[in-house]
Amino acid sequence: xxxxxxxxxxxxxxxxxxxxxxxxxxxxxxxxxxxxxxxxxxxxxxxxxxxxxxxxxxxxxxxxxxxxxxxxxxxxxxxxxxxxxxxxxxxxxxxxxxxxxxxxxxxxxxxxxxxxxxxxxxxxxxxxxxxxxxxxxxxxxxxxxxxxxxxxxxxxxxxxxxxxxxxxxxxxxxxxxxxxxxxxxxxxxxxxxxxxxxxxxxxxxxxxxxxxxxxxxxxxxxxxxxxxxxxxxxxxxxxxxxxxxxxxxxxxxxxxxxxxxxxxxxxxxxxxxxxxxxxxxxxxxxxxxxxxxxxxxxxxxxxxxxxxxxxxxxxxxxxxxxxxxxxxxxxxxxxxxxxxxxxxxxxxxxxxxxxxxxxxxxxxxxxxxxxxxxxxxxxxxxxxxxxxxxxxxxxxxxxxxxxxxxxxxxxxxxxxxxxxxxxxxxxxxxxxxxxxxxxxxxxxxxxxxxxxxxxxxxxxxxxxxxxxxxxxxxxxxxxxxxxxxxxxxxxxxxxxxxxxxxxxxxx
Amino acid sequence: xxxxxxxxxxxxxxxxxxxxxxxxxxxxxxxxxxxxxxxxxxxxxxxxxxxxxxxxxxxxxxxxxxxxxxxxxxxxxxxxxxxxxxxxxxxxxxxxxxxxxxxxxxxxxxxxxxxxxxxxxxxxxxxxxxxxxxxxxxxxxxxxxxxxxxxxxxxxxxxxxxxxxxxxxxxxxxxxxxxxxxxxxxxxxxxxxxxxxxxxxxxxxxxxxxxxxxxxxxxxxxxxxxxxxxxxxxxxxxxxxxxxxxxxxxxxxxxxxxxxxxxxxxxxxxxxxxxxxxxxxxxxxxxxxxxxxxxxxxxxxxxxxxxxxxxxxxxxxxxxxxxxxxxxxxxxxxxxxxxxxxxxxxxxxxxxxxxxxxxx
Numbered sequence: 001x002x003x004x005x006x007x008x009x010x011x012x013x014x015x016x017x018x019x020x021x022x023x024x025x026x027x028x029x030x031x032x033x034x035x036x037x038x039x040x041x042x043x044x045x046x047x048x049x050x051x052x053x054x055x056x057x058x059x060x061x062x063x064x065x066x067x068x069x070x071x072x073x074x075x076x077x078x079x080x081x082x083x084x085x086x087x088x089x090x091x092x093x094x095x096x097x098x099x100x101x102x103x104x105x106x107x108x109x110x111x112x113x114x115x116x117x118x119x120x121x122x123x124x125x126x127x128x129x130x131x132x133x134x135x136x137x138x139x140x141x142x143x144x145x146x147x148x149x150x151x152x153x154x155x156x157x158x159x160x161x162x163x164x165x166x167x168x169x170x171x172x173x174x175x176x177x178x179x180x181x182x183x184x185x186x187x188x189x190x191x192x193x194x195x196x197x198x199x200x201x202x203x204x205x206x207x208x209x210x211x212x213x214x215x216x217x218x219x220x221x222x223x224x225x226x227x228x229x230x231x232x233x234x235x236x237x238x239x240x241x242x243x244x245x246x247x248x249x250x251x252x253x254x255x256x257x258x259x260x261x262x263x264x265x266x267x268x269x270x271x272x273x274x275x276x277x278x279x280x281x282x283x284x285x286x287x288x289x290x291x292x293x294x295x296x297x298x299x300x301x302x303x304x305x306x307x308x309x310x311x312x313x314x315x316x317x318x319x320x321x322x323x324x325x326x327x328x329x330x331x332x333x334x335x336x337x338x339x340x341x342x343x344x345x346x347x348x349x350x351x352x353x354x355x356x357x358x359x360x361x362x363x364x365x366x367x368x369x370x371x372x373x374x375x376x377x378x379x380x381x382x383x384x385x386x387x388x389x390x391x392x393x394x395x396x397x398x399x400x401x402x403x404x405x406x407x408x409x410x411x412x413x414x415x416x417x418x419x420x421x422x423x424x425x426x427x428x429x430x431x432x433x434x435x436x437x438x439x440x441x442x443x444x445x446x447x448x449x450x451x452x453x454x455x456x457x458x459x460x461x462x463x464x465x466x467x468x469x470x471x472x473x474x475x476x477x478x479x480x481x482x483x484x485x486x487x488x489x490x491x492x493x494x495x496x497x498x499x500x501x502x503x504x505x506x507x
Numbered sequence: 508x509x510x511x512x513x514x515x516x517x518x519x520x521x522x523x524x525x526x527x528x529x530x531x532x533x534x535x536x537x538x539x540x541x542x543x544x545x546x547x548x549x550x551x552x553x554x555x556x557x558x559x560x561x562x563x564x565x566x567x568x569x570x571x572x573x574x575x576x577x578x579x580x581x582x583x584x585x586x587x588x589x590x591x592x593x594x595x596x597x598x599x600x601x602x603x604x605x606x607x608x609x610x611x612x613x614x615x616x617x618x619x620x621x622x623x624x625x626x627x628x629x630x631x632x633x634x635x636x637x638x639x640x641x642x643x644x645x646x647x648x649x650x651x652x653x654x655x656x657x658x659x660x661x662x663x664x665x666x667x668x669x670x671x672x673x674x675x676x677x678x679x680x681x682x683x684x685x686x687x688x689x690x691x692x693x694x695x696x697x698x699x700x701x702x703x704x705x706x707x708x709x710x711x712x713x714x715x716x717x718x719x720x721x722x723x724x725x726x727x728x729x730x731x732x733x734x735x736x737x738x739x740x741x742x743x744x745x746x747x748x749x750x751x752x753x754x755x756x757x758x759x760x761x762x763x764x765x766x767x768x769x770x771x772x773x774x775x776x777x778x779x780x781x782x783x784x785x786x787x788x789x790x791x792x793x794x795x796x797x798x799x800x801x802x803x804x805x806x807x808x809x810x811x812x813x814x815x816x817x818x819x820x821x822x823x824x825x826x827x828x829x830x831x832x833x834x835x836x837x838x839x840x841x842x843x844x845x846x847x848x849x850x851x852x853x854x855x856x857x858x859x860x861x862x863x864x865x866x867x
Contacts, residue, residue, distance in 0.1 A: 311748075313747075313748060332747075333747060333748050333749075333750050334750045334751075334752065337750040343748065345745075345748060350742070350744055350745070351744050351745050351748055352745055352748075353742070353745065354737075354738050354741045354742045354745055354746065355741065355742070356741055356809055356810065357734075357737060357738065357741060357809075361734055361737075361738075365734070365738060365746075365749045365751075366749045366750050368731045368734065368735075369735075369749055369750035369751045370750055373730050373731045373732055373735055374730050374731075375730075376729060376730050376731045377731070419749065
């Protein structure tokens with residue numbers, strides 16, 4: 001791994017970038033330095049602000065504050081097109097080219113070489129072949145793009161970026177849908193581009209690949225630049241440590257007592273060998289009554305997938321679920337809800353809130369679904385429920401008839417929490433309930449969760465914030481690579497060993 | 508963020524919305540204000556230029572007059588628009604309405620057929636099949652059509668416009684097969700009551716519309732149907748995770764839409780005393796979609812207004828009537844219609860309002 005020469009001026013420098021959305025601070029003092037001839041990896045958990053930063057860089061978002069310097073000159077791209085013209089090109093995970101056009105056309109679309117009458121097809125084909133050969137790709141450029149695998153399509157997207165004379169090449173999660181050989185092909189191309197002096201920004205959450213290709217790493221957490229490190233000087237453990245945030249606060253004695261007690265409670269739900277092909281390898285899991293079971297792991301470790309199987313949102317291929325002594329099959333969320341399971345999804349906007357319906361309607365939806373369509377909850381009762389929960393959870397809304405979409409992220413999350421509490425569940429699955437909301441709301445939601453648990457509700461708590469999971473869990477399961485890799489009771493909860501398991505190091 | 512949905516009458520909100528005292532500007536902001544204003548403008552035009560437009564006469568215990576005529580003729584469209592409203596609220600669309608009209612109309616006509624037999628000098632009408640049975644069969648065929656659409660949309664997750672396109676072609680094709688492409692004439696007097704009879708002085712077709720509207724209105728008011736349809740229309744994924752039977756619900760709205768189309772088909776057949784598989788209900792789906800849009804329901808799904816759709820249907824029918832009675836040549840009809848529709852639609856476009864505001 002070569003170190004960038006320090007004397008060289010960064011080709012791209014972002015400093016003090018701030019960006020807020022209603023109710024969410026997405027970026028606070030974020031930054032990035034990119035030198036020519038390096039592969040720089042941007043790492044961070046879900047919601048750390050990676051995508052927002054990329055979008056600021058490529059002109060999708062305008063930052064509230066901060067500067068972008070390209071070769072020393074301040075720039076402020078107002079659109080992706082403008083960013084591209086400045087020399088900042090992006091290749092996305094989902095290739096955004098035209099699958100039905102030929103490879104050559106895709107490379108030159110919008111900039112076809114002309115001759116006296118019309119397009120110079122021969123020149124276009126020739127140039128496309130030259131460009132691709134630079135990347136060691138030898139394919140028929142007249143064939144439609146869709147005939148080639150995704151990896152080749154990505155190479156075509158990269159060629160297109162190179163042809164627009166890119167100075168900075170951003171690869172946003174390019175490897176998510178590639179197999180191992182394809183990843184190697186991509187990396188070979190990246191190394192070649194690095195030799196030619198290209199500055200490459202690589203966004204991924206695969207640790208393995210980060211270490212295989214990067215020169216330097218910038219870690220982001222909570223919308224801030226946590227730090228910038230040469231790849232060779234940052235161990236995997238240290239990297240995960242910096243991504244999830246540490247250390248945890250010392251545990252209160254009362255919490256330890258609770259943790260010890262609940263283990264003696266009857267099990268509420270246990271799953272045996274629960275699995276789904278390509279998503280989750282068999283997992284065993286038991287949740288006791290009144291227990292708060294933490295589920296830790298990075299994105300893609302299988303934690304959300306496990307939760308979805310437990311809730312019937314996806315169907316399990318194998319395994320069995322036993323709840324309160326009898327075997328259950330959760331084919332749909334309806335079945336799980338009927339049995340007393342509730343699931344607060346990590347994707348609030350797409351899987352939770354029904355944006356243009358009111359706070360009241362959102363709040364009673366699951367309860368109404370459970371009671372059935374024909375037994376409508378009387379309006380008076382709906383209003384009572386909504387008013388009570390708004391008061392209890394401190395939801396800030398103009399009225400219970402306000403559309404939920406106008407509320408801040410934290411308050412939307414509280415309404416969704418209330419939606420599930422209203423069904424009086426026995427098991428509440430919370431998937432990243434504090435993601436993308438402000439610190440105060442985060443703390444409040446965690447307090448409610450702990451309170452509910454003390455009252456006898458069982459909770460399966462999934463979070464990327466390790467300190468959060470460590471602080472409140474009675475017991476914890478760590479997941480990596482689509483399987484459960486470790487289980488810890490509260491007494492054994494040791495941050496370092498958990499981090500090791502998450503990172504897949506040592507243990 | 509999604510664009511704010513046009514507000515409209517959510518059934519549960521009627522009571523809540525009624526509490527504040529309405530002000531003039533508040534009334535203008537009401538979701539039904541624009542369609543009502545458009546209808547009023549048309550009616551004023553008629554008042555000024557069509558002599559005797561508002562006259563109502565009672566002849567032999569039946570109400571007659573241009574207004575009654577308009578409402579009566581609008582009945583099939585109102586039925587189709589009722590069904591279409593719920594489909595559109597789930598973010599769907601049903602372009603097979605016209606085909607279902609043709610199919611159910613044809614079935615009713617063929618099953619009833621009818622001859623006049625003179626028994627001892629008394630004319631008697633005899634149907635091929637008992638009328639109740641024939642009507643039930645025609646309605647049943649429509650319901651099957653709806654179930655088919657529902658299966659394709661909710662079960663196989665086909666895009667609604669493609670899924671219903673299949674029946675749009677197949678339904679009419681089937682009707683044409685049944686009739687060999689011929690017009691089937693009905694000779695059975697009691698059947699004509701549906702489309703041209705009067706009950707308590709009011710055209711029977713209107714009673715049918717009123718009954719369907721009442722049933723759906725009650726369902727929306729007394730059950731959580733309205734909330735569920737909106738939830739599925741706005742965010743189907745979240746609705747399923749909240750425990751809704753989204754597939755059943757979507758199937759239901761397509762069945763309901765086809766059933767409405769089936770009833771419309773019987774009314775039309777009864778009214779013209781014959782079934783024309785080639786032309787009956789042609790493009791009725793487009794008028795129905797138009798009526799729903801004019802009524803303020805967004806094609807993006809979610810909030811919907813049944814009353815708005817009824818007003819929309821009346822606007823379309825009044826417009827047709829006005830054009831004819833003003834002596835505008837029929838060939839100009841379509842052009843005038845499109846201009847009015849354009850005007851109403853553009854008044855609902857937030858983009859257009861922004862352009863106006865920027866240039867002002």
